[in-house]
Amino acid sequence: MISATAKSAYLTGVRDGLPFVFMVIPFAILFGVVAIEAGLSLAQTMGFTVLVIAGAAQFAALQLMLDNAAIGFVLLAALAVNLRMAMYSASLALYIGSAPMWQRVLISYLNFDQNYMTAVAKYEDVPDMTVQARVQYFLGVSTVIAPVWSVASLVGALIGTAIPEALALDFILPITFLSMVGPMLRTLAHLAAAVVSVVVALLLIDLPSGSGLLIAGVCAMTAGVIVETWMKRDRA
Amino acid sequence: MTYSTGEIWLIIGVLAVGTFMIRFSFLGLIGDRPMPPLVLRMLRYTPVAILPGMVAPLVLWPAATGGAPDLVRIIAALIALGVGYLTRKVIWGMAAGVTAFYTGLWLTGLL
Numbered sequence: 595m596i597s598a599t600a601k602s603a604y605l606t607g608v609r610d611g612l613p614f615v616f617m618v619i620p621f622a623i624l625f626g627v628v629a630i631e632a633g634l635s636l637a638q639t640m641g642f643t644v645l646v647i648a649g650a651a652q653f654a655a656l657q658l659m660l661d662n663a664a665i666g667f668v669l670l671a672a673l674a675v676n677l678r679m680a681m682y683s684a685s686l687a688l689y690i691g692s693a694p695m696w697q698r699v700l701i702s703y704l705n706f707d708q709n710y711m712t713a714v715a716k717y718e719d720v721p722d723m724t725v726q727a728r729v730q731y732f733l734g735v736s737t738v739i740a741p742v743w744s745v746a747s748l749v750g751a752l753i754g755t756a757i758p759e760a761l762a763l764d765f766i767l768p769i770t771f772l773s774m775v776g777p778m779l780r781t782l783a784h785l786a787a788a789v790v791s792v793v794v795a796l797l798l799i800d801l802p803s804g805s806g807l808l809i810a811g812v813c814a815m816t817a818g819v820i821v822e823t824w825m826k827r828d829r830a
Numbered sequence: 831m832t833y834s835t836g837e838i839w840l841i842i843g844v845l846a847v848g849t850f851m852i853r854f855s856f857l858g859l860i861g862d863r864p865m866p867p868l869v870l871r872m873l874r875y876t877p878v879a880i881l882p883g884m885v886a887p888l889v890l891w892p893a894a895t896g897g898a899p900d901l902v903r904i905i906a907a908l909i910a911l912g913v914g915y916l917t918r919k920v921i922w923g924m925a926a927g928v929t930a931f932y933t934g935l936w937l938t939g940l941l
Contacts, residue, residue, distance in 0.1 A: 613921050633831040638838050645846035655845060662832050668841055673848045678880050684856035684869075685876035691862035698861070702854035707884075711877050712920070718874075759894065765903055765931055768888040769910045771881055773923025776914020778878040787875045788882040795883030796890070807883050814879030815872040822871070 603727035607734020610716070614708045614739050617770040619746045620763035621649055626750025628653075632660050636751055643747040647740065648706060651675040654803055674804035681811055682710045689717045693729050701732055709735040711774050718780075782825060787818035902934035 622643070629639040634656075642652050655672035663671075682705055690701065713732045717723060723731070750756065757763050779785050791814035798806030833841070865873075889907040891897040910927025914920060 613924055616924075634838065635835075638835075638842060641839070641842045642845075645842060646849050648849050651845065651849065655841065659831055659833065659838075659841070665833070665837060665841060669844050669848070672845055673852065676849050676852050678884070679849070679853045680855050681873070681876050681880060683853055683858075684860070684865075685873045686857045687860045687862070687865070688870065688873055691857065691860060695858075698857050699854065702857055703850060705853045705857075707881070711881060714877050762894060762931070762935060764894045765892065765906070766928065768885050768892075768903075768907055769927035769931060770920075770924055771885045772889070772907050772910040773914035773920045773927055775878065775881050775885070776911050776916070776923050777918045777920065778881070779915055784875065784878045787878045791879050791881075791883035792886040796886055799887055807880065810883040811876070811879045814883065815875040818875035818879065819868070819871050 599724065600726045600730040603723070604730035604734040604737075607713075607716075607731040608737055609734075610712055610731075611709065611735035611738030614712075614735075614770065615742050617708070617766045618739055618742050620757050621767060622743045622746035623750035624756050625649065625652055625656075626747040626752070627754055627756045629656060630751045630754055632656055639751045640744070640748060643744050647703070647743065648676055648679075649743070671802060671804075674802055677804050677808045678811060679705060679710075681808075685714065686710070689714070690725055690728050690732070693725050697729050701729065701736075704733075704736040704740055706739075707771070708739055711771075715774070715777060781822070783818045783822040786821040787814040790814040790817040902931065902938055906931035906934060 625643065626639055629642065629652075630636070634642075642655075646652055646655075651672040654675045655668050658668045658671055683702065686701065686705070690698065693701075709732060712735050713728070716731055717728055775788060779788060791810050794810035794813045795807055798809055800806075801809075885907075889903060890899055892900055892903055895903075906927050909930040910923045912923075913926035914923025917923065
């Protein structure tokens with residue numbers, strides 16, 4: 595039985611997910627186009643999109659497959675890109691760890707950057723949300739993004755033409771992510787974490803994709819906790 | 831690409847299962863069992879610890895310019911971040927960043 599608050603949480607999630615459509619469509623179309631050009635069949639392209647459902651990792655795998663890299667290397671490199679999602683998973687356990695197993699399975703399948711970041715920002719803003727409302731909110735945001743990802747990828751695979759590069763839609767992705775970072779900078783501790791994240795990620799840019807970001811993430815979290823502790827001590 | 835059909839499906843299958851296991855890992859296995867307080871405090875910083883590091887290279891060395899830093903992109907990125915920070919609304923940060931970006935591209939096209 596879904597309560598009225600859970601239902602409205604779902605609809606709020608749908609609304610909050612809508613802006614991401616502009617970011618996901620060009621990215622997904624591009625994957626469809628590039629995958630077909632690389633020689634994948636339509637079924638294989640959609641297999642990637644629907645079963646793996648992780649844009650950056652899909653592009654990483656495709657790039658290595660174009661170079662005819664060893665299969666083991668393709669798998670390792672693409673999975674490394676996704677390692678950050680283990681942190682998302684641990685962080686989601688704080689908020690929806692007590693949800694029924696099938697809901698946790700569903701959310702794990704759907705867990706990518708946009709809906710994770712949007713959902714956790716909401717959970718922090720509204721601390722008294724029930725676990726069911728949190729689950730419904732996450733599913734609401736995902737309802738917008740996940741189908742758009744698949745359909746746009748299919749469109750790209752079928753028409754075989756990406757959106758012209760002159761439109762520079764590539765930069766919508768960083769712009770969207772940065773507009774998400776802005777509201778996250780609530781305290782000096784959050785700011786410190788963000789700065790450390792940028793510095794370490796840039797320093798480790800030559801490490802295999804994904805692994806540098808993972809180290810940067812751990813350093814940044816540590817920095818956040820350290821500054822938070824200082825701030826508490828100053829206040830005491 | 832010289833992989834057989836079976837090899838391509840093997841790659842897709844392993845990536846699908848592996849990616850799911852990464853996403854499911856803690857949420858699935860830990861669930862609501864208590865975690866050490868320090869870990870809990872660190873995990874609260876996950877979004878702000880990952881997203882900035884993920885975006886920084888895309889802003890400084892965009893693929894669309896062959897990796898050359900581009901002033902229009904950097905300014906648009908700072909505006910998106912700043913407006914997102916001031917308004918606390920993702921949608922306004924996006925709108926401001928996109929407007930700044932295309933205005934910048936248009937102006938540099940004129941110059």
